[in-house]
Amino acid sequence: MSDQAAESEAKKGGSGVVPGIILGLVAAIGGYAVVGLDLLHLRPEEETPVEEPKYVAPAAGVFLDIPQIIVMNGPFLAGRHLRFRGVLEVRPEDADKVAVLMPRVVDVLQTFLRSVKAEYFDYPDAIDQFRDHMRHRVVDVIGEEPLIDLLILELVPN
Template sequence: MAATDMAEAEEPAKSSKKPLIIGVALALILGGGAFFALYSGMILGGDAGADAGHGAGGKEGAHGAESAPLDVAFVPIEQMIISLGPDAQSRHLRFEAQLEVGPAYQQEVTLLMPRVLDVLNSYLRAVDMAELEDPTMLITLRAQMLRRVQLVTGDDRVRDLLITEFVLN
């Protein structure tokens, strides 16, 4: 009899996995519901004007409030062909971009385009070939070129540099 009491005492009590499974399932369901509520705009006030175009009072085809005219203008940077160093596998870089400016500064930035072309040409010639060939470096190159353009034109004139063509030949 003492042996059976000892054997029972040595066996650990098995815990039920049912509460763990229920807890995980509830967490997944609640997490999914919270994601849907936030994503659809039910929580934190989604687009209140989105339903304005639906129903009797809305305009046909309207979706949301009337959009204000964009306060932006684009100044094209003409296509540049930059010759790369003699040890480069690619011989030329073909580059084209647009400068995003405020409409009030469009004429001023257009007048400064020779300086912009000069600073971009100088910078792109100095960049290492490995950086030009790395697709992840395009973001860094774009930021560097934007900063140089802003130095030439003035900080408040050029908002962004949009690269439309970047081809190594």
């Protein structure tokens, strides 16, 4: 009996190995398919690359010279004056319109520059404030659309 029992146990053990290997292969293939095809949505979704907006240079404008402005700064006998020279950058299609209005631009800038006190030049950001104030006054005369920028070429207190 011992021989028969050993043979029957060997047959049972041998027959159990083959189905185990087959089940293991089926499980491995199934697991690979589930993960490879992402059937359970385990991978994070790939983000579509967002294109950065490219820098677009502003359209080239036409530069119109503002005639040099010299105003008295302070009491007449003190002899102090302020010299300004600048350029308006305007859209090409509006250059003729702005050139016609240049006397008004000079007048409004001259009025502003006469109101500037000599002490204002002691501040480090005075030039930026002057540009903002002058640009605002020019926009009042010619409008917002035509003006691209106001460039200060010279602003000298004497």
